[in-house]
Amino acid sequence: MQAYNRKNIQAKIDQASPNPNGKTTKTYRFGDGGLLLQVTGKGVKSWVYRYTINYRTRVIGLGSARTVAFEEASKRARKVRVSLDEGVDPLMVRDQQRSAAKAERSKRVTFRECAEAYLEEHKEEWGAKSLTQWSSSLGTYAYPVLGDMPIQDIGVVDVRRVIEPIWRTKNETCSRLISRMARIFSKATILGLRTGQNPAQWDQWLSEVLPKRSAVSQVKHFPSLPYSEVPEFFSMLETLPNIGSAVMRFLILTASRTTEARAAEWCEIDMEQRLWSIPADRMKARKPHRVPLSTPAMDILRFMKALNEAKPTPSKYVFPGQKEGMCPSEAAMTSLLKRINRRDIVPHGFRSTARVFFAECTDFPREVAEAVLAHQVKDKVEAAYQRGDYLDKRRVLMDIWAAHCVKTSKQSTAMCRDLLPANSVL
Numbered sequence: 001m002q003a004y005n006r007k008n009i010q011a012k013i014d015q016a017s018p019n020p021n022g023k024t025t026k027t028y029r030f031g032d033g034g035l036l037l038q039v040t041g042k043g044v045k046s047w048v049y050r051y052t053i054n055y056r057t058r059v060i061g062l063g064s065a066r067t068v069a070f071e072e073a074s075k076r077a078r079k080v081r082v083s084l085d086e087g088v089d090p091l092m093v094r095d096q097q098r099s100a101a102k103a104e105r106s107k108r109v110t111f112r113e114c115a116e117a118y119l120e121e122h123k124e125e126w127g128a129k130s131l132t133q134w135s136s137s138l139g140t141y142a143y144p145v146l147g148d149m150p151i152q153d154i155g156v157v158d159v160r161r162v163i164e165p166i167w168r169t170k171n172e173t174c175s176r177l178i179s180r181m182a183r184i185f186s187k188a189t190i191l192g193l194r195t196g197q198n199p200a201q202w203d204q205w206l207s208e209v210l211p212k213r214s215a216v217s218q219v220k221h222f223p224s225l226p227y228s229e230v231p232e233f234f235s236m237l238e239t240l241p242n243i244g245s246a247v248m249r250f251l252i253l254t255a256s257r258t259t260e261a262r263a264a265e266w267c268e269i270d271m272e273q274r275l276w277s278i279p280a281d282r283m284k285a286r287k288p289h290r291v292p293l294s295t296p297a298m299d300i301l302r303f304m305k306a307l308n309e310a311k312p313t314p315s316k317y318v319f320p321g322q323k324e325g326m327c328p329s330e331a332a333m334t335s336l337l338k339r340i341n342r343r344d345i346v347p348h349g350f351r352s353t354a355r356v357f358f359a360e361c362t363d364f365p366r367e368v369a370e371a372v373l374a375h376q377v378k379d380k381v382e383a384a385y386q387r388g389d390y391l392d393k394r395r396v397l398m399d400i401w402a403a404h405c406v407k408t409s410k411q412s413t414a415m416c417r418d419l420l421p422a423n424s425v426l
Contacts, residue, residue, distance in 0.1 A: 006070070009030070009070050010070070012028065012030075012037075013037060013045070013065060013070065016028050016037055016039050016045060017039065017043070018039045018040060018041050018042070018043050019041065021041075024041065025038055025039065025040050025041070026038075026039045027039070027048075030070065030073075030074075031074070034049045034050045034051050034077065034080075034081075035047065035048075035049055035062075035073060035074065035077040036048050036049070036050055037065060044064075045064070045065035045066065046061060046062075046063065046064050046065055047061070047062035047063050047064075047065055047068055047073040047076070047077075048060065048061050048062060049062055049076070049077050049080045051080065051084055051090075053084060053089050054089075058089070058091055060080060060090055060091050060094065062076040062077065062080075063076070108150065109150065109151055109152075109188075109193050110147065110148050110149060110150060110151060111142070111143075111146040111147055111148075111149055111150075111151045111154060111184070112143055112146075112147040112148065113151075114151050114184055114187065114188050114193065115138050115142070115143075115184050118183070118184050118187055119131060119134055119135060125286075127281070129259075133176075134180055137173060137176065137177045137180065138177070138180065138181075141162055141163075141166065141174075141177055142162050142177065142181060145158065145161050145162045146158060146159075146162060151185070151188045151193055151194050152188075152193060152194040152195070154185075154194075154199055155199050156197075156199045156205060156206065156209065158199065159178075159181065159199045159200050159206065160206070160209055160210070162177070162181075163177065163178060163206075163210070164210070167210055167211075178200050178202060178206065179200075181200040182198055182200035182201055182202075184200075185198045185199060185200055186198055223344055223345045223346050223349050224345060224346075224349030224350065224351075224352040224353045224356075225345050225349065225350065225353050226353070227353050227354070227356055227357040227360075227361070227404070230252070230350075230353060230357075230404065230405050231404065231405060231406070231407050233342075234249060234252060234405045234406060235406075236340070237249050240336075240340070242336075243319050243320065243321075243328060244328060244332055244333060244335075244336040245336065246300055246303070246304060246319060247261055247262055247319045247328055247333065248333065248336060248347065249296075249300055250264075250297060250300050250301075250318075250319070251347055251350060252350045252353075252354075252405060253294055253296055253297040253300070253398075253401070253402050253405060254276065254291050254293070254297060254398070255350065255351050255354040255355075255372050255373060255398075255401070256278075256291065256351075257284065257348065257351070258330060258333055258347045258348055259282070259330070260278055260282060260283070261319075262319060262327050262328050262329075262330070262333065263282065263317065263327045264276065264278075264317065264318040264319065264327075265316050265317055265318065266305075266308075266316060266317075266318060267316070269301060269318065271298070271301065271302075271305075274292065274293040274298060275290055275291070275292060275293060276290070276291040276292075276293055277289075277290050277291075278290075278291065283374060284374070285374065287374075289374045289389075290389060290391055291398075292391060292394055292395035292398050293398075294398050294399050294401070294402035295399070295402065296402045296405065296406050297398075297402065301318065304318050304319060308320065333347045334346070334347070351373055354372070354373075354401055355369060355372075355373060357401060357404065358372065358397065358401070361400075361404070362397060362400060364393065364397050367390065368390045368393045368394060368397060369397070371389055371390045371394055372394050372397060372398065
């Protein structure tokens with residue numbers, strides 16, 4: 001009789017089918033209890049137990065019918081009935097057990113594991129430089145102290161042990177490290193790996209146990225050239241017939257960042273519209289930026305285009321590097337300044353030079369000058385309303401800046417021709 005019943009039960013399980021419309025779940029009752037076979041619209045079968053407690057009807061899963069036999073499902077159903085007889089909600093018990101298991105697992109997740117997972121998740125969003133900086137600062141300062149600690153056990157005292165030794169001597173590095181650790185702790189909290197206050201939060205937390213940044217360190221700006229000396233410097237650069245000089249002049253004329261100028265690609269340049277469109281993934285703020293090109297900047301591009309087209313294999317970069325398929329390195333730019341005995345300035349400093357010139361020698365609004373440098377509007381309300389990029393006004397401003405840069409320059413195009421192969425057109 002038992003074998004016969006088991007056979008009938010298995011036949012009933014096999015014959016159970018979903019609703020014809022395929023949209024709702026259909027259930028089949030087994031026995032006189034709350035054990036049900038649930039069949040989804042896609043035909044997936046699973047065991048569930050339906051019960052009522054405290055005037056609430058609830059359903060608890062007992063496993064897939066593909067892996068859990070009827071006899072096992074019946075045993076699990078009996079355990080549910082026992083809990084109900086004792087006045088205990090089995091779903092609540094299960095949730096508590098899962099929470100306890102999750103808490104136990106979180107005790108084993110270390111800061112290093114969370115940090116490495118965070119870097120892995122953002123590696124496509126960030127550039128290689130940012131990824132290297134994150135890895136370096138965490139590996140040098142955070143991992144030796146926090147690396148093997150469970151992330152849920154880390155408090156402000158532990159974070160202080162990381163940052164206090166370098167807070168006064170490497171304040172800029174330390175400030176960035178604090179920000180990076182805070183983001184890692186925030187992500188861990190979101191994932192349920194820790195609770196409570198973010199131990200790397202500055203306001204009303206770390207600020208109570210460390211002196212203000214302004215009290216221990218002065219902000220260091222990039223060394224820059226006074227704008228009055230730019231024409232002479234620009235003219236001197238024209239006497240250097242090399243790619244590094246061309247990059248430096250282009251960087252000055254466009255007030256762009258070093259990385260943006262070095263890695264400029266021909267696909268970004270519109271020679272007809274005199275426009276350089278830098279994609280978001282190459283910008284610091286991860287937003288696309290358009291740069292109007294002045295006549296001197298166009299002269300440099302025409303020269304580089306003629307030089308590039310004369311090669312057997314043209315480069316995608318406007319300024320090709322010494323290695324095939326590469327652009328000039330950051331070190332190449334710094335090396336150029338060293339060769340001409342200008343160790344007192346850096347390429348990035350010309351952005352500051354241009355900004356001071358805009359403020360002191362022109363009447364253009366601050367917003368236009370800031371747009372030239374692709375600086376983001378900090379006020380969120382203002383940013384919400386200001387969605388333009390002042391392109392036409394910036395074009396005029398860049399022409400004024402270019403005229404200042406080349407006013408003592410001979411615009412020595414003839415000298416550049418010596419670099420070109422025969423029959424090339426500039």
